[in-house]
Amino acid sequence: MASPFRIGNGYDVHRLADGLELWLCGVKVPHSKGAVAHSDGDAAIHALCDALLGAAGLRDIGCHFPDTSAEYKGIDSKILLKRTMSMVREKGYELGNADIVLCLQRPKVKDLIPAMQQCLARAMQTDADNIGIKATTTETLGFVGREEGVAAYAVSLLVKTEPRR
Ligand code: MG
Secondary structure, three states: OOOOEEEEEEEEEEEEEEOOOEEEOOEEEOOOEEEEOOOOOOHHHHHHHHHHHHHHOOOOHHHHOOOOOHHHOOOOHHHHHHHHHHHHHHOOEEEEEEEEEEEOOOOOOHHHHHHHHHHHHHHHOOOHHHEEEEEEOOOOOHHHHOOOEEEEEEEEEEEEOOOOO
């Protein structure tokens, strides 16, 4: 019997370089470094999209928004998230909740988290309460610790809204 509940997980990394913009969860983070990317490089939204697509059985972000396409050059990742939610709803699912872990050594983003929750909730047409966001350093270890990159993990729970066939 098919479950009315579906989970998905996602992971994304972007390289950091001096003088670029750093976008995370749809919010611009004040920092001297930013993400090297085809899009705006919002690793958190990309991980979240993959978690949603995975839960809905819709493969992954690269299948729907290829980074070889000029259409997605420099694109605001919130647009990708909105399109992802449309696909999820079209398939008969609604978001239960999502939870995100941001991994970056610097800067501290704790004070930006409420704004990030609001921003994602607006894009996803859900309550901010349904979006968990936490941030961690990696204690100076690895590429995150050396400030060479930013990583994000996301999980999502979807609930079937249409009667099961
Ligand atoms: Mg990405």
